[in-house]
Amino acid sequence: MKIEKIEMRRLHLPLKQAFEASIGQQTMRDFLLISVHSEGETGYGESVAMPLPFYNEETTETVLYMMEALLIPMLLKNKIERPEDVARLFAPIRRHHMAKSALEGAVWDLYAKQQGISLAQALGGKRKEIDVGVSVGIEPTVEEVVSKVEGFVAEGYKKIKVKIKPGFDIALIDALRKRFGDDLPLMADANSAYTLDQMDLIKQLDDYNLIMIEQPLAHDDIVDHARLQSQLKTPICLDESIHTVEDARRAIELSSCRIINIKVGRVGGLTESKKIHDLCQENNIPVWCGGMFESGVGRAHNIAITSLSNFKIPGDTAASSRYWKQDIVLPEVEFLRPGVLAVPEGPGIGYEINWEVVKSLQVLEKSFRPENVTIG
Ligand SMILES: O=C(O)CCC(=O)c1ccccc1C(=O)O
Numbered sequence: 001m002k003i004e005k006i007e008m009r010r011l012h013l014p015l016k017q018a019f020e021a022s023i024g025q026q027t028m029r030d031f032l033l034i035s036v037h038s039e040g041e042t043g044y045g046e047s048v049a050m051p052l053p054f055y056n057e058e059t060t061e062t063v064l065y066m067m068e069a070l071l072i073p074m075l076l077k078n079k080i081e082r083p084e085d086v087a088r089l090f091a092p093i094r095r096h097h098m099a100k101s102a103l104e105g106a107v108w109d110l111y112a113k114q115q116g117i118s119l120a121q122a123l124g125g126k127r128k129e130i131d132v133g134v135s136v137g138i139e140p141t142v143e144e145v146v147s148k149v150e151g152f153v154a155e156g157y158k159k160i161k162v163k164i165k166p167g168f169d170i171a172l173i174d175a176l177r178k179r180f181g182d183d184l185p186l187m188a189d190a191n192s193a194y195t196l197d198q199m200d201l202i203k204q205l206d207d208y209n210l211i212m213i214e215q216p217l218a219h220d221d222i223v224d225h226a227r228l229q230s231q232l233k234t235p236i237c238l239d240e241s242i243h244t245v246e247d248a249r250r251a252i253e254l255s256s257c258r259i260i261n262i263k264v265g266r267v268g269g270l271t272e273s274k275k276i277h278d279l280c281q282e283n284n285i286p287v288w289c290g291g292m293f294e295s296g297v298g299r300a301h302n303i304a305i306t307s308l309s310n311f312k313i314p315g316d317t318a319a320s321s322r323y324w325k326q327d328i329v330l331p332e333v334e335f336l337r338p339g340v341l342a343v344p345e346g347p348g349i350g351y352e353i354n355w356e357v358v359k360s361l362q363v364l365e366k367s368f369r370p371e372n373v374t375i376g
């Protein structure tokens, strides 16, 4: 495929409600929408980096810079046959996974559209429907989280993930179990808010039948997590610590976790996501798809990858209405049945862009062609 033009738009999409985690508060999604054009088709991708580097090291600005200085020129000046070539082309550049992933995702969408198949099919996904959960932020009081969870349980979400931090953990989980019983599929995500010194505290969480505890320890650790996992019945799930299939292999070898959260952006794209999925499958490690408050475009990519068979646990990919007054895709991402999303069967991501909404939200628009870019 000869890529003729790449467009980049920066959008400011306000969240319906502020979202708090141990790593900070979020009120607005500041992200980049990528369009890749070739032979009359357009593929779309989304950069999931946050405005500030509190989740990982990337930011909206570092993604903008890497794309403009290197990644977009490289993509326009080189010949791509298949989406997997994009990962190979970008491989000499260390990290910047979210920047790479946004472009690679757009090329995957484009490729699927050119083949006349869905993105899920292009990735080898078989599932027609996926179960989804919801990630619930920290509130000023335990009661407020319980009441939020009440709403999401009523909507039919198949998994409830609550954010925890020291001082907002045991009492929260205890209150949720008291209110909803032992059968509610419940998990906690700490975003690295604890250390091994708090082993006794973390062990108290072990008595609540949680599906998993996500990333309790340092964002770059797999050694302490192995020590912690050996002391817990509850599976540990790694999010921040896994950036590549090699990271996943090492974590599996060390028994640092029993579940892996695959975020397409964090691992540099769909090609790497698929590799991690396959490795985990061979090792009986179930995976699930984490969210980064994606707009409908990133959400569609998440739905497509979740159609692969080892995505055995409901992901964070909730419906558009959980986040936005109005999403940037048509139709919006809606439940087929409570807690269930359909995997689109149309070409590519299977959603159209709502350009009226995009134009109303965009704060920057840039266009790149092979003849007007230079690498570096
Ligand atoms: O609803 C979502 O998209 C997931 C929200 C979420 O948990 C999250 C959002 C931003 C950064 C990190 C995380 C996380 O999973 O740790």
Ligand SMILES: [Mg+2]
Binding pocket: 189, 191, 214, 215, 239, 240, 290
């Ligand atoms: Mg997480």
